[in-house]
Amino acid sequence: MKVKSPLEVYKFLPQTNCGECGFDTCMSFAAHIIDRSVKPENCPPLIKDAEKDPKIKKKLDQLIELTSPEVAEVVVGKGDMAIKIGGEDVIHRHEMTYFNPTAFFYDVWDTMSDKELEERCSKVIEFKKFYVGKFLTLDGFAVRCTSNDPETYRSVVKKVAGYGKPMILVSLNPDCMRAALEEVSEEKPLIYAATESNWRDFLKLALEFKVPVTLRAKDLDLLKSLAVTFKNAGVEEIVLDPVTEPLGEGLKGTYERVINLRRTAIQGEDKDIAFPIMVTPIAAWLMEGDEVEKGYWETVLGSLFVVKYADVMIFRSLEPYSLLPLVTLRFNIYTDPRTPVQVEPGLRPIADPDEDSPVFITTNFALTYYTVESDLTSANIKSWLLVLNTEGLGVEVSVAGGQFTAGKVKELMEETKIEGKVKHKILVIPGLAARLQGAIEDETGWTVKVGPMDSGRIKGWLETNWPPK
Amino acid sequence: MGKMTIDQFFELLKKYDIEVLEGVTIEGDLEIEVEEGAAADQSTLAYLYTVVQEVQNFLYFANMAMGHLANVSNLLGMPMPFGVQAPQVPQVPQVPQPPAAVEEVAVPEIKLPEELIKAKFEPFKVEYPGKIQEVVLGATKKDGGTRGDVVVLGGEKSLPFYLFDTPQPNLPAVAIDVFDRKPALAKAVREHYEDVLEDPADWAKKAVKKFGADLITLHLISTDPLLEDTPANEAVKVLEDVLQAVKVPIIIGGSGNKEKDPEVLERAAEVAEGERIMLASATLDMDWERIAKAAKDHGHVVLSWTQMDINNQKTLNRYLLKRAQVRPEDIVMDPTTAALGYGLDYAFTNMERIRISGLRGDSDLAFPMSSGTTNAWGAREAWMKDSPIENDSDWGPRELRGPIWEIVTGLTLSLAGVDLFMMMHPGAVAVLKEIMGTLGGKISGSVADPGDWIFMEG
Ligand code: SF4
Numbered sequence: 001m002k003v004k005s006p007l008e009v010y011k012f013l014p015q016t017n018c019g020e021c022g023f024d025t026c027m028s029f030a031a032h033i034i035d036r037s038v039k040p041e042n043c044p045p046l047i048k049d050a051e052k053d054p055k056i057k058k059k060l061d062q063l064i065e066l067t068s069p070e071v072a073e074v075v076v077g078k079g080d081m082a083i084k085i086g087g088e089d090v091i092h093r094h095e096m097t098y099f100n101p102t103a104f105f106y107d108v109w110d111t112m113s114d115k116e117l118e119e120r121c122s123k124v125i126e127f128k129k130f131y132v133g134k135f136l137t138l139d140g141f142a143v144r145c146t147s148n149d150p151e152t153y154r155s156v157v158k159k160v161a162g163y164g165k166p167m168i169l170v171s172l173n174p175d176c177m178r179a180a181l182e183e184v185s186e187e188k189p190l191i192y193a194a195t196e197s198n199w200r201d202f203l204k205l206a207l208e209f210k211v212p213v214t215l216r217a218k219d220l221d222l223l224k225s226l227a228v229t230f231k232n233a234g235v236e237e238i239v240l241d242p243v244t245e246p247l248g249e250g251l252k253g254t255y256e257r258v259i260n261l262r263r264t265a266i267q268g269e270d271k272d273i274a275f276p277i278m279v280t281p282i283a284a285w286l287m288e289g290d291e292v293e294k295g296y297w298e299t300v301l302g303s304l305f306v307v308k309y310a311d312v313m314i315f316r317s318l319e320p321y322s323l324l325p326l327v328t329l330r331f332n333i334y335t336d337p338r339t340p341v342q343v344e345p346g347l348r349p350i351a352d353p354d355e356d357s358p359v360f361i362t363t364n365f366a367l368t369y370y371t372v373e374s375d376l377t378s379a380n381i382k383s384w385l386l387v388l389n390t391e392g393l394g395v396e397v398s399v400a401g402g403q404f405t406a407g408k409v410k411e412l413m414e415e416t417k418i419e420g421k422v423k424h425k426i427l428v429i430p431g432l433a434a435r436l437q438g439a440i441e442d443e444t445g446w447t448v449k450v451g452p453m454d455s456g457r458i459k460g461w462l463e464t465n466w467p468p469k
Numbered sequence: 470m471g472k473m474t475i476d477q478f479f480e481l482l483k484k485y486d487i488e489v490l491e492g493v494t495i496e497g498d499l500e501i502e503v504e505e506g507a508a509a510d511q512s513t514l515a516y517l518y519t520v521v522q523e524v525q526n527f528l529y530f531a532n533m534a535m536g537h538l539a540n541v542s543n544l545l546g547m548p549m550p551f552g553v554q555a556p557q558v559p560q561v562p563q564v565p566q567p568p569a570a571v572e573e574v575a576v577p578e579i580k581l582p583e584e585l586i587k588a589k590f591e592p593f594k595v596e597y598p599g600k601i602q603e604v605v606l607g608a609t610k611k612d613g614g615t616r617g618d619v620v621v622l623g624g625e626k627s628l629p630f631y632l633f634d635t636p637q638p639n640l641p642a643v644a645i646d647v648f649d650r651k652p653a654l655a656k657a658v659r660e661h662y663e664d665v666l667e668d669p670a671d672w673a674k675k676a677v678k679k680f681g682a683d684l685i686t687l688h689l690i691s692t693d694p695l696l697e698d699t700p701a702n703e704a705v706k707v708l709e710d711v712l713q714a715v716k717v718p719i720i721i722g723g724s725g726n727k728e729k730d731p732e733v734l735e736r737a738a739e740v741a742e743g744e745r746i747m748l749a750s751a752t753l754d755m756d757w758e759r760i761a762k763a764a765k766d767h768g769h770v771v772l773s774w775t776q777m778d779i780n781n782q783k784t785l786n787r788y789l790l791k792r793a794q795v796r797p798e799d800i801v802m803d804p805t806t807a808a809l810g811y812g813l814d815y816a817f818t819n820m821e822r823i824r825i826s827g828l829r830g831d832s833d834l835a836f837p838m839s840s841g842t843t844n845a846w847g848a849r850e851a852w853m854k855d856s857p858i859e860n861d862s863d864w865g866p867r868e869l870r871g872p873i874w875e876i877v878t879g880l881t882l883s884l885a886g887v888d889l890f891m892m893m894h895p896g897a898v899a900v901l902k903e904i905m906g907t908l909g910g911k912i913s914g915s916v917a918d919p920g921d922w923i924f925m926e927g
Contacts, residue, residue, distance in 0.1 A: 092825070094818045111926055130858040131810065146926045170923055192923075200581055207579045216920075220590035228588045233581065248914030251907050256633045260592040268593030285925065286916040296873060300904050303877045307817075307884045316922075320865030324850050325809060325877040332814040333881075367812040374811065374849055377857070454725075456847075460695045 001089060002066045006030035012063040013043060020044045033067050035338075036089075036099065040064050070266045071274050073100065074212050074237045076140070076190045076312075077166025083139050085239070085311040086276030091266055094337055101334040102305075103312045104326065105168050107282055109144040110156035117156070121163050123318050129327055132341060132366055136327040142192070142282075142314040143180075145171035150179035158183045168192050168214075168314065174201035185209035190312070192216070192278075193241055199226055203233055212237030214278055218245075220257060228272050239312060241278040246287055246301060254279075255308065262309040276311035285316050295322050302326050306333055340392035341366035347416035348385040350376045355423045357382045358466050360451065360458070361409065362430060363390040363398055375455040381462065384421060388412050395432040406439035413444060426468055430455070595634060597828035601625040601888075602797050602836050603639070604770060606684060607718025608745040613768075616744065617716030620683050622801060622888040623837035627828065629886050630908035640909040641883055643890045643898050644684035644720055645676035646843055649699075649707045650691040655852035657871040658893045669707050670714035677715045680895035681902065686720040686749070687711050692733045693724035701729070701736040708737050712744060720772070720891070722749040731759040738763035750774035750803060753785050761793035771795055772839060774803040777812075777819050779826070783833045790833070797832070801889065806840040808848040809878045816840075817885045824886030837888035842901075845878035846871060846893065872896040880904060 003009055009030035016026070021043050023029045032038045040063045041047060050057040073087030084100045106124045108117055121141065128135040143160050145153040153171065157180040160167060167189040169180050177191055193216035194202035206213040213235060217223040223240055230238055242257035258277055265274035284298035295317035302313060302322075306329050315322070335341055345364045350373070362372045364387050376383055388408060390398035398404035413419065413427075425446045429436060431453035440448045449468075452461045601623040608614025620642045627634035629641075651666050661680075665672040669687060676682040687708060691699040708721055721737040723730035734748045748764050750772040751757035764771045773789055775781040782804050789795040804823055807816040820838055827835035845851055851874035856864045864870060875897035879890050883905055892898050906912040 092818075092821060093814075094822055109926065127862045128860065130856070130861050135860070144923060146924055172923060196585075199585065204579055204581055220592075221588065222585075224588040224590040225585045229582060229586045232586060243919055245919040246916060248907060248912060249910070250915050250919060252630075252632070252910055255630060255908055259631065260590075260633070263595065264591070264593040267595070268591070270591070270593070272588060273590065280922065282922045283916070283919050286919065286921050292869065296876075296900060299873055300876065300880060300900060303880050304884070304904065304908075307881055319869070320863060321869040321873050323862075324864065324870060325873050328810040328850070329813070329877055329881065332810065333817070335814050337814065337818055367807065367815055370811050371807075374847060378847070378849060378852070457695075464695075 001034075001036075001069060003034070006034050009033045009063065009067065012040070012046075012059050012066075014045045014049070016045065018045060035096075036069075040067060069099070070269075071262070071276065071311075072236075072238070074190075074239055074276050076103065076168070076188060076212060078186070078188045081140075081164055081166055082188070083166050088262075088266070088309075088311070091263060093333065097336040097338060098334050100311065101330050102310050103139040103166075104302075104330070105140045105142040105166075105312065105314050106138060106318060107142045107144055107170075107314055107316050108156075108160060109146040110149075110153045111146045112156075117159065120318070121160060125163055125165060127318070127323060129324055131328060131331060132343065132370075136331055138323070138327070140166035140168070142168040142170050145169075145173065145176045145180075148173060148176065150176045154179040154183050161187050166190075168312075170314070172198055174198055174205065177202070177205055181205060181209045181211065185211055188212070190214060190239060194226060194230070196222055196226075199229070203230055203235065206230070206235045207233065212239060214239040214241050216241040216243060218243040218253075218257070220260065220273075223261075224273050227275065231272070238275045239278050240273065240275050241280070244280040244283045244301065246281075246283040246297065251301075255304070258305060258309050277309055278312050278314075279305040279310035280314045281305070282314045282316045292321075295319050298322060299325060303329050306330050342389075342392035343369045343387060345387045345389035345412065347418060347421075348373065348387060350385055351380050351382045353382040353384050355421065356467065357384055357422065358428055358462065359384045359386065359418060359422060359426065360428045361386040361388060361412075361433075362455075363388055363393060363395055363404065365390060365392050365394045365398075368394045372455040375458060379459040381459060384418060386412055386416060386418065386427075395430045399433050399436060404433060404436065406436055406443035409436075409440050410443045413446075424468065592633075595627070595631075597627060597825075597830075599626075599828045599830040599832070599835050601824075601827055601886075602800070604798055604801055604837050606720070606745060606747055606770060608743060608768075612745070613743040614745060615712070615716070616718055619745075620718050625824075625828070625886070625888075628824070629884055630905075632910055637909060639888070640911065641888050641890060641905055642683040643681075643892055643902060644686045645680060645682035645898065646686050646688060646891055646893050647672045647676060647711065648688045648690055649704065650697065652688075652690065654893070655846045655871055657852070657868045658846060661895050670710040673711045673715045677717050680898055682717065682898070684718045684720060684889075685711060685715055686722060686891050688722040688724075689733055689737070690722075690724045692729055693726050694729060695726075696724070701733045704733060705736045705740045709740055712741060718746065719744065720747040720749050727752075727755040731756040731763075734760050735763040738767040738769050741769065742767045745769055747772055747801060751785070751789065753781060753788075757785065757788060758793050761789050761795050764799060765793070765795060770799045770801060772801050772803050773836070775805065777805045777807070777815055779804070779819055779822050779834070782823060783831075786833045786836065797836070800836045801839050802834075802836045803839045803841065806842055806844045806878070806882060808845040808851070809874055809881070810850060811848050813878060813881060817881055820882060820885035820887065838886055839889040839891065840879065840882045840887040842875060842879040842882070842890045842897075843893045845875040848874055850874055872900070876900045 010027055013026040021029045046060055050060040069087040069089050071086045071088040074085050075082050077083055083103050085103050087100045088098055090096045108120050124138050127138050141160050143157050153176045161184045169189045170192045171177050188211055190212045193214040195216050215226040227238055245251055245254050261273055261277055264270045281298045281301035284301055285294050298317050299322045342364050343366050360383055362368055390403040393403050427446045428449050428451040431451055434450045437448045437450055603624040604622045605619050607616035607619040609616050621639045624638040647669050649669050665675050673685045689704045691697040692704045723733045745768055747770040748760055751760040752774050761771055773785050775785055789800055804820050807813050823834050851871040854867055872894045875894050879901045
């Protein structure tokens with residue numbers, strides 16, 4: 001967005017501090033516009049006044065323009081299932097955050113048997129992977145027209161639409177695309193793709209059915225020409241596909257094109273190409289090799305462009321070895337680096353502990369927590385793990401900063417009723433929290449032992465320290 | 470009159486976690502003065518600081534911070550307590566005015582243009598003033614060593630594989646881990662080394678000849694007082710064996726024991742005199758000075774290892790450079806690798822920030838980076854048979870999950886600027902080398918038409 005300070009936003013607001021937006025002051029609302037948790041449209045008085053007064057309307061439009069993301073945001077699908085792509089503001093995630101995670105679409109095609117189609121679609125909608133307190137899922141279907149027959153395509157697209165997920169319609173044939181759109185344009189699918197040879201027909205389809213459209217060209221002058229032409233004709237929802245080449249110099253060129261597009265959009269402020277980028281790792285299936293090699297390479301391409309700027313992707317492999325790393329990586333890269341990821345405080349039983357198992361304590365900083373938790377789990381250490389709310393800070397920092405205190409440890413032990421779960425009264429604290437040993441003993445009446453600096457060494461530590469003598 | 474220097478002010482901002490101050494330039498010796506007087510007493514300041522803290526999430530730049538303080542003080546009806554040129558409130562910085570919105574008229578009939586509107590794409594160029602230090606590992610005969618070849622790390626002048634910005638003189642290298650005692654290994658890894666686990670020299674040979682390692686990292690973990698507690702003198706004999714067995718450059722690691730490692734690395738530095746090995750590692754909480762000295766005395770390289778904190782990395786590097794007088798061409802950094810799903814986002818962003826700082830000219834951070842990519846095997850997705858979570862979709866065979874976990878962890882960090890990967894699974898090594906070689910312009914190949922996936926049946 002063009003503005004960086006809440007002050008710049010504030011001057012466009014009613015400045016009455018009425019609170020209707022849910023914030024106490026207009027200044028606070030302005031701050032949230034800057035961090036993109038709200039939009040100008042979320043200030044009801046401003047919207048109401050703009051309806052009455054053209055001057056205010058003009059101001060509102062200005063504010064919307066000034067605060068809209070550098071890369072256009074495009075919506076695919078409708079209702080609850082709709083997914084936003086693009087809308088990015090920065091080149092590196094530490095400069096603020098990335099916003100809309102890369103959308104993952106999985107391919108089906110219209111010459112599959114009904115049974116195959118059903119199986120594949122079910123796999124896509126059913127996939128879930130538990131991670132940091134939630135289930136990660138896949139986004140939608142890319143329905144390819146391999147029959148080159150409008151009626152076949154129409155009926156298969158209709159079937160796939162029945163699953164309710166967003167869709168990309170893949171066909172370069174305008175007649176096939178028209179047939180499909182007649183059936184499902186209400187679902188707001190993304191159409192793929194307008195090229196140098198079919199662009200006029202696809203432009204017509206995009207305007208007529210009001211659906212987002214992908215422009216495909218390897219030559220970036222041509223890609224930009226297509227974008228300018230479409231925009232000029234009134235198409236707002238545009239996605240750019242600079243053509244994914246799966247290997248060799250072609251892949252190197254793809255990397256260059258994708259980076260140049262995003263950098264020129266954000267840093268070069270070239271609005272003509274400031275649209276979401278499509279990458280198609282499925283192109284890996286054009287290579288020689290067996291299923292695993294292709295699936296692996298597809299995952300490599302996907303990972304590369306999850307990190308580097310793809311906003312939407314089309315994949316083939318539904319094997320767990322492809323899906324697990326990709327959904328995890330996407331979550332990691334799109335996590336907001338401004339807020340430490342936290343986990344629920346509380347008590348976690350590890351490996352079915354009993355009343356003789358040791359009791360450990362760690363922080364609710366996700367990274368610390370998951371490290372400790374996986375160290376204990378992977379070494380199969382029967383234990384109780386207390387997770388202290390340190391407001392998402394790690395051990396060292398929270399001990400120094402006063403979020404990790406004897407008092408809070410006592411509260412947590414009471415809340416979780418750990419005393420009733422074990423026979424002993426021994427708490428093992430992280431090596432980095434050693435200096436709280438005495439304080440926690442005084443506060444809780446438990447014996448406090450100082451564990452190793454690194455939870456990876458808990459196993460060795462237990463060998464000499466547990467069971468206690 | 471209370472005076473506050475700009476440094477102190479930044480310190481204050483830092484205290485409130487406002488750390489994104491990159492790109493700020495301060496001209497001259499700016500001092501912020503706190504005037505004596507009714508409004509500017511300590512409690513007012515304390516209040517202002519609280520406000521600063523509250524608005525911290527949008528204070529990206531110091532000049533903005535100044536704007537806020539000015540504004541807040543004005544709202545409170547106080548004189549501006551800082552004796553700097555404050556922006557006049559309520560006047561705000563001018564923002565570019567967008568053109569008036571074009572009226573949209575509903576077009577009943579769609580008129581299509583006959584021709585494409587021709588446009589030229591002008592890529593935005595990025596140039597950095599700095600350059601990452603080049604570090605040579607290993608020494609051949611002419612330099613007093615016995616290595617067959619050396620490995621050169623670093624030398625970048627732009628982000629990884631941005632060959633369209635500047636050429637990248639050295640592509641990242643891959644070292645394979647070897648241990649001086651049987652370590653706990655995931656099954657998918659162990660099966661590739663089953664026949665050599667007892668013999669580090671054979672292990673190293675296999676890693677180089679069969680799996681294409683560019684370097685060998687020998688971990689002397691048996692020196693750990695909690696394990697065999699092998700004396701340093703004895704442990705380094707294995708290093709001699711490995712130096713004999715392979716011709717690639719060697720990295721030597723201790724057990725991670727803070728007391729013992731300096732001695733182990735010292736002995737290693739002695740017996741490998743002339744070979745230009747890398748001592749892994751010097752850390753802030755061990756006797757880094759002693760390790761640095763060992764490297765200096767015997768012509769080796771030091772790995773400067775910190776725990777995912779750019780400031781600590783800078784501090785340790787400065788200690789090595791300024792206090793221990795290590796030459797810049799003898800330092801490699803390990804800013805810590807966390808596995809995919811287990812902190813990779815922190816590791817990635819930490820490394821990316823370090824690399825960008827180096828490229829922007831921060832010579833304390835302009836060193837090649839190393840990654841303990843083998844850490845990826847700590848992720849349960851890499852080694853566990855099935856998901857422990859009841860409602861998870863099937864995880865499939867772990868033999869196929871583990872290697873890709875290592876690949877994706879490495880690939881992600883290669884994009885943050887890692888120059889040296891320490892890895893274990895031969896398949897993961899091969900795939901990571903393939904993709905890095907491709908992005909680096911060393912591997913050719915193509916498919917007939919990259920658009921064929923649109924039509925392919927099955
Ligand atoms: S609703 Fe609008 S006018 Fe009311 S406080 Fe929020 S931003 Fe200010």
